[in-house]
Amino acid sequence: MEIANITTRVKTYIQGLDDNMQGGIPQGHVTLVCGSAGTMKSSLCFNVLYNEAVNGKIGLYISLEQSAKSLLAHMANMGYDFNKINLVVIKDLGNLKKEIDALKASKKGTIIITDIGAIRKEIRDINVTSANAGWLNVIKNVARKIKMDVGFDHFVLDSMSALYVLSKFENPRIELFYIFEFMRDLGITSFLISEMPLDNSKYAEYDVEDYLADGIIYLRLTRFRRDVVREISIVKMRGTNCNNDVFSFEYKKGQFHALYGGQNPLL
Amino acid sequence: MGGFGSALKKIFNQKRGHLVSAWKFRSHTILFSSSVVEDIDNDQQDEILFGTKTGEITCLTMQGMPKWKFNVHENLTETEMFFFDPESMNAINASPLVTDINNDGKKEVIFGSETGNVYCLNHFGQLLWKYKAESSIKGAVADFTLNGKSFLVFGSIDQHLYVLNSAGNMVWKIKAKSVIESTPCVMHDHILFGTDDGTLYCVDFKGNLLWGYKTKGKIIAQPVVEKLQGTDEYTVVVGSYDGYLYAFDMSGNLKWKFNAFGPIAEKVTLCDVNSDNKQEIFFGSCNNLIYALNCNGDKLWEYETNFWVVAPVIVADIDNDGRFEVIAGSYDNAVYVLDSEGKYDLDYVPGLSGVVQQAGHYTDIMTQDPGNVVGTKILDYQSDGIIVGMAYSQKNNVFIVNEKQGEVEALSFVEEKG
Numbered sequence: 001m002e003i004a005n006i007t008t009r010v011k012t013y014i015q016g017l018d019d020n021m022q023g024g025i026p027q028g029h030v031t032l033v034c035g036s037a038g039t040m041k042s043s044l045c046f047n048v049l050y051n052e053a054v055n056g057k058i059g060l061y062i063s064l065e066q067s068a069k070s071l072l073a074h075m076a077n078m079g080y081d082f083n084k085i086n087l088v089v090i091k092d093l094g095n096l097k098k099e100i101d102a103l104k105a106s107k108k109g110t111i112i113i114t115d116i117g118a119i120r121k122e123i124r125d126i127n128v129t130s131a132n133a134g135w136l137n138v139i140k141n142v143a144r145k146i147k148m149d150v151g152f153d154h155f156v157l158d159s160m161s162a163l164y165v166l167s168k169f170e171n172p173r174i175e176l177f178y179i180f181e182f183m184r185d186l187g188i189t190s191f192l193i194s195e196m197p198l199d200n201s202k203y204a205e206y207d208v209e210d211y212l213a214d215g216i217i218y219l220r221l222t223r224f225r226r227d228v229v230r231e232i233s234i235v236k237m238r239g240t241n242c243n244n245d246v247f248s249f250e251y252k253k254g255q256f257h258a259l260y261g262g263q264n265p266l267l
Numbered sequence: 268m269g270g271f272g273s274a275l276k277k278i279f280n281q282k283r284g285h286l287v288s289a290w291k292f293r294s295h296t297i298l299f300s301s302s303v304v305e306d307i308d309n310d311q312q313d314e315i316l317f318g319t320k321t322g323e324i325t326c327l328t329m330q331g332m333p334k335w336k337f338n339v340h341e342n343l344t345e346t347e348m349f350f351f352d353p354e355s356m357n358a359i360n361a362s363p364l365v366t367d368i369n370n371d372g373k374k375e376v377i378f379g380s381e382t383g384n385v386y387c388l389n390h391f392g393q394l395l396w397k398y399k400a401e402s403s404i405k406g407a408v409a410d411f412t413l414n415g416k417s418f419l420v421f422g423s424i425d426q427h428l429y430v431l432n433s434a435g436n437m438v439w440k441i442k443a444k445s446v447i448e449s450t451p452c453v454m455h456d457h458i459l460f461g462t463d464d465g466t467l468y469c470v471d472f473k474g475n476l477l478w479g480y481k482t483k484g485k486i487i488a489q490p491v492v493e494k495l496q497g498t499d500e501y502t503v504v505v506g507s508y509d510g511y512l513y514a515f516d517m518s519g520n521l522k523w524k525f526n527a528f529g530p531i532a533e534k535v536t537l538c539d540v541n542s543d544n545k546q547e548i549f550f551g552s553c554n555n556l557i558y559a560l561n562c563n564g565d566k567l568w569e570y571e572t573n574f575w576v577v578a579p580v581i582v583a584d585i586d587n588d589g590r591f592e593v594i595a596g597s598y599d600n601a602v603y604v605l606d607s608e609g610k611y612d613l614d615y616v617p618g619l620s621g622v623v624q625q626a627g628h629y630t631d632i633m634t635q636d637p638g639n640v641v642g643t644k645i646l647d648y649q650s651d652g653i654i655v656g657m658a659y660s661q662k663n664n665v666f667i668v669n670e671k672q673g674e675v676e677a678l679s680f681v682e683e684k685g
């Protein structure tokens with residue numbers, strides 16, 4: 001019996017990588033996308049949501065640090081055609097329902113960007129924000145509401161590191177366990193972006209995220225003489241026979257590529 | 268005094284019996300804290316009051332019949348709702364305060380909730396007033412009297428300590444450096460409270476800081492202030508999540524600390540169980556142990572349960588033999604009735620038996636005495652769930668046990684004849 005064959009997989013849309021991991025990430029997995037600043041973590045995740053949206057799927061992108069405006073400017077520069085999909089930006093929690101209801105009629109796939117920075121500005125005068133669990137609840141409740149109203153398939157949290165600044169975790173091991181369980185219970189495929197320290201000493205803040213996650217994608221900038229090359233590797237992917245080697249990683253003509261061995265122009 | 272005398276007394280006097288369940292009330296929600304047992308309506312009968320995760324305060328008779336129920340039911344704006352876990356939005360996290368706050372000769376019921384509201388109900392369960400703090404309230408509300416007037420004091424997740432008058436208007440608030448989950452304790456114009464950064468603060472009735480002491484874990488337990496030594500000197504006793512129990516004088520000087528090896532979540536219980544005119548200290552910890560200490564912080568005995576002991580420990584003479592028992596509920600679902608003085612372990616022969624192994628405790632090999640006092644179980648009762656709260660009605664000699672899954676159970680001691 002081949003259990004792996006039954007698994008529905010979500011493509012990473014990185015040419016050369018999906019073939020090395022049985023076609024993609026098993027649906028419902030929680031994957032940690034780790035890397036230091038500028039390693040294209042956000043771009044990689046957005047790319048998955050975009051391509052899935054082109055195929056009619058709904059993705060929720062929660063941005064805690066980068067404003068939706070800056071994120072979309074970056075993505076436009078990368079060459080994405082936003083006419084192919086619905087793009088919804090949530091900047092005010094009071095509008096969430098209206099925005100979601102408007103989606104119900106549409107047949108196109110969608111990316112819903114929730115701009116937590118803008119929401120914070122919007123509700124400065126509401127006092128509930130000092131509650132430790134407050135922002136985590138916001139994220140969970142946004143996800144719950146969207147799940148109930150229109151349903152969604154993919155989830156990106158950008159980033160865990162920013163979440164830790166916003167809600168102080170008293171008991172990270174336990175709280176993170178419940179966050180991961182929450183995402184699994186929603187039945188969505190999740191990408192959690194984790195900003196790594198520059199010395200790359202650990203994948204995430206509390207040393208438990210990597211155990212809790214079903215998969216880890218590691219992005220890196222490596223110096224080769226005077227050149228700096230981008231690299232990508234799958235550190236782990238549960239339920240998947242995958243190649244854990246380090247690939248060169250590049251974005252060309254609207255497509256991510258994972259290049260291997262002889263294909264690497266530098267080697 | 269301890270030792271042989273009381274050991275012998277115990278052999279002859281200990282009554283045999285067990286705890287039986289008188290009734291069980293199912294609240295169909297989650298409970299976080301102990302019930303309060305108090306005669307709130309002057310009918311000479313105790314009532315039982317408890318709060319729930321769904322935001323209800325229920326008042327039961329000692330027979331387990333509901334008298335009234337109050338549901339906090341806050342209407343939040345759509346935006347505000349996003350900040351709460353929908354299931355525990357209205358949760359009442361701690362035991363209510365039952366006291367006559369407005370001097371009308373009847374008691375009121377005062378408690379805070381997850382939405383940050385403090386409610387004051389009359390003894391019929393009708394709302395007299397409510398006050399909105401900036402954020403969630405995890406601890407209970409305490410009260411004090413100043414110049415003949417009553418005041419309420421409580422802490423909030425918004426890091427403030429609030430003082431309200433008896434009409435529910437804020438008199439002052441001060442900001443601590445961290446979240447306040449603890450219940451304040453008031454003694455002689457001193458207000459003591461713990462914060463999540465591990466500090467025990469002492470402020471006066473105007474909110475001026477008198478002193479602070481920083482421990483290494485958060486303090487959510489209510490401090491207890493009492494004359495421990497049999498003298499006029501007061502001692503502050505409080506446990507921390509760093510696993511230590513601390514004792515201070517009223518100026519904030521550390522008198523001693525005791526390593527309990529596990530977070531301490533609830534206030535200690537004090538009682539002079541051996542008639543030495545000094546208070547002994549009883550408490551549970553999250554390394555599964557129930558401890559008895561003397562007033563100098565020396566361990567008298569310990570008893571190991573199978574899981575955390577979070578609910579406050581009760582000291583009472585349940586079998587009416589003139590001696591105190593220690594009653595504690597554990598997360599292992601059991602209620603333990605222990606000998607308050609422990610038992611002199613006569614089995615011990617130095618050099619021969621080495622470590623005497625009894626379930627859950629050990630005696631040191633290197634001891635001078637030909638024996639050791641060990642925590643001793645008289646009996647236990649297996650309930651159906653994790654025990655989060657314990658209360659006692661002296662009038663009825665009944666224990667009110669709160670289980671996390673929503674059950675409130677009354678236990679009483681029944682003597683075995685023959």
Ligand SMILES: Nc1ncnc2c1ncn2[C@@H]1O[C@H](COP(=O)(O)OP(=O)(O)OP(=O)(O)O)[C@@H](O)[C@H]1O
Binds near residue numbers: 035
């Ligand atoms: N075609 C392109 N258009 C724009 N940026 C590109 C392009 N190709 C590569 N990049 C690089 O992408 C990087 C930013 O990507 P992205 O924001 O996804 O990274 P990140 O790891 O999320 O960064 P941060 O740590 O700032 O969140 C920039 O350093 C930019 O140079």
Ligand SMILES: [Mg+2]
Binds near residue numbers: 043158
């Ligand atoms: Mg980014």
